[in-house]
Amino acid sequence: MSEKGMNLTLKIWRQKNATSKGKIETYKVADISEHMSFLEMMDVLNEQLINEGQEPIAFDHDCREGICGMCSLHINGEAHGPDRGVTTCQLHMRMFNDGDTIYIEPFRAKAFPVIKDLIIDRTAFDRIQHAGGFVSVNTSGNTQDANALPIPKADADKAFDAATCIGCGACVASCKNASAMLYVSAKVSQFSLLPQGKVEAKDRVLNMVEQMDKEGFGNCTNTGACEVECPKGISLENIARMNSEYLKASITKEA
Amino acid sequence: MKTSIARKVLMALSGFFLLFFLLQHFIINFSSVISEDGFNSASHFMGTNPIIQYGLQPVLIFGVIFHLGMGIYLELQNNKARSVKYAMNKPSANASWMSRNMIYTGLMVMLFLGLHFYDFWIPEIKTKFIDGDMSGALNGVEGTRYFHELQHKFVDVWRVALYCLSFVFLSLHLLHGFQSAFQSVGFSHNRYTPIIKKLGNLYAVVVPLGFVFIALYHYVSQL
Ligand code: HEM
Numbered sequence: 001m002s003e004k005g006m007n008l009t010l011k012i013w014r015q016k017n018a019t020s021k022g023k024i025e026t027y028k029v030a031d032i033s034e035h036m037s038f039l040e041m042m043d044v045l046n047e048q049l050i051n052e053g054q055e056p057i058a059f060d061h062d063c064r065e066g067i068c069g070m071c072s073l074h075i076n077g078e079a080h081g082p083d084r085g086v087t088t089c090q091l092h093m094r095m096f097n098d099g100d101t102i103y104i105e106p107f108r109a110k111a112f113p114v115i116k117d118l119i120i121d122r123t124a125f126d127r128i129q130h131a132g133g134f135v136s137v138n139t140s141g142n143t144q145d146a147n148a149l150p151i152p153k154a155d156a157d158k159a160f161d162a163a164t165c166i167g168c169g170a171c172v173a174s175c176k177n178a179s180a181m182l183y184v185s186a187k188v189s190q191f192s193l194l195p196q197g198k199v200e201a202k203d204r205v206l207n208m209v210e211q212m213d214k215e216g217f218g219n220c221t222n223t224g225a226c227e228v229e230c231p232k233g234i235s236l237e238n239i240a241r242m243n244s245e246y247l248k249a250s251i252t253k254e255a
Numbered sequence: 256m257k258t259s260i261a262r263k264v265l266m267a268l269s270g271f272f273l274l275f276f277l278l279q280h281f282i283i284n285f286s287s288v289i290s291e292d293g294f295n296s297a298s299h300f301m302g303t304n305p306i307i308q309y310g311l312q313p314v315l316i317f318g319v320i321f322h323l324g325m326g327i328y329l330e331l332q333n334n335k336a337r338s339v340k341y342a343m344n345k346p347s348a349n350a351s352w353m354s355r356n357m358i359y360t361g362l363m364v365m366l367f368l369g370l371h372f373y374d375f376w377i378p379e380i381k382t383k384f385i386d387g388d389m390s391g392a393l394n395g396v397e398g399t400r401y402f403h404e405l406q407h408k409f410v411d412v413w414r415v416a417l418y419c420l421s422f423v424f425l426s427l428h429l430l431h432g433f434q435s436a437f438q439s440v441g442f443s444h445n446r447y448t449p450i451i452k453k454l455g456n457l458y459a460v461v462v463p464l465g466f467v468f469i470a471l472y473h474y475v476s477q478l
Pocket residue numbers: 220221222263266267268270271273274277319322323325326327330357358360361362364365368428429431432433435436437439440
């Protein structure tokens with residue numbers, strides 16, 4: 001293990017709490033292995049800060065294997081950093097070079113206020129889910145045979161693809177309009193493509209979009225930035241599906 | 256009108272209407288390159304037909320104003336959705352320049368429309384509806400003034416240059432806008448969307464380039 005690690009300059013957003021102003025601070029870390037994940041590099045920095053008697057940097061994380069959606073971070077101008085199809089916890093330090101300066105900021109959106117340092121409040125997503133992202137049938141205890149309801153393969157695949165959204169919010173963070181359309185459309189699609197979800201499809205799309213607007217997310221202008229930065233490759237096709245479902249629902253729904 | 260998606264759909268519908276309008280405008284203008292009489296009769300028909308003048312023209316005026324107003328409104332709302340900006344941002348890493356600058360390319364097109372109204376539309380309205388002269392006559396021959404008026408505007412080199420430049424902005428606007436409008440109204444299909452994107456690129460290049468060609472043709476032919 002004589003291989004020499006990277007020396008990096010980090011420009012990190014520090015903010016004491018939700019109401020304080022916050023600013024970018026500069027830190028240095030040395031001998032970072034290219035095999036580390038980005039969050040492990042952050043751990044090294046925090047270790048260092050604690051040893052120096054300083055306040056460690058607060059950032060969100062949980063599973064550290066790309067499935068929970070807790071980690072976030074806007075790294076060098078991109079949500080989840082420069083790699084594609086990965087969350088920040090899956091981002092490797094080999095994506096960077098010795099001597100690099102790395103900007104680390106929280107995901108920015110009015111609907112995602114900063115709580116502390118790099119931690120943001122993403123409960124706006126939860127409230128959108130509560131507005132309609134569910135199926136109101138009891139599925140426990142009397143599970144049906146999976147093949148009892150025939151579902152076209154293409155629909156099943158699309159529903160599954162949509163369901164891989166982990167709710168990280170990178171789509172919002174990357175969008176120049178801070179629009180949540182990719183997230184909401186994934187949550188709408190994963191149900192509406194399947195027979196169990198079709199029953200409540202109209203109310204679901206109307207209510208979830210209403211809540212999305214209430215939270216203060218921007219309007220989609222189809223730039224496609226979300227799809228590029230999404231760690232799960234959620235497709236823009238979901239947004240088109242949501243738009244057409246929304247149109248149909250708002251025209252046909254009874255008063 | 257109340258929700259983000261409804262507004263986007265209306266934005267797209269007004270965009271579709273403008274796309275349709277622009278195409279017919281282009282075809283008629285292009286006829287001026289082929290035949291003076293053809294252009295005159297097409298213009299005279301468009302300028303005096305009651306369905307077009309009293310039916311479609313108000314829709315067009317409303318469409319332009321609506322598209323402009325809604326475009327600005329959405330832009331302001333979108334700016335508000337991110338109050339604290341990133342210190343370091345790489346927008347080009349994930350989205351095209353055209354898609355990120357619709358408001359600016361659109362506003363440039365609007366500036367051009369200002370000149371265009373001053374040049375053509377206001378004099379047309381004045382001649383026809385204020386002076387009450389629907390004859391389209393030049394030197395007493397009915398329906399022949401249009402070609403001369405068109406040519407007359409393409410004498411000044413600066414005007415021609417400005418005209419050409421504004422079509423560059425229109426092209427940039429449509430390179431994103433054409434396909435975006437389909438997505439906005441909820442149309443996406445893995446067989447047809449790639450065709451729509453190609454068609455959009457074709458429209459966004461050929462139509463503005465065609466207008467530029469028409470301007471240069473008349474400029475050069477009068478040198
Ligand atoms: C009057 C000046 C104009 C302004 C200020 C303007 C502004 C805008 C803005 C802000 C958007 C929204 C961008 C987005 O949502 O992606 C847009 C979209 C669009 N514009 Fe314009 N525009 C103008 C003129 C035109 C013209 C002359 C045409 C067509 C010939 C046109 C066609 C479109 C289309 C097709 C869209 C896409 C709609 C969508 O994404 O749903 N625009 N415009």
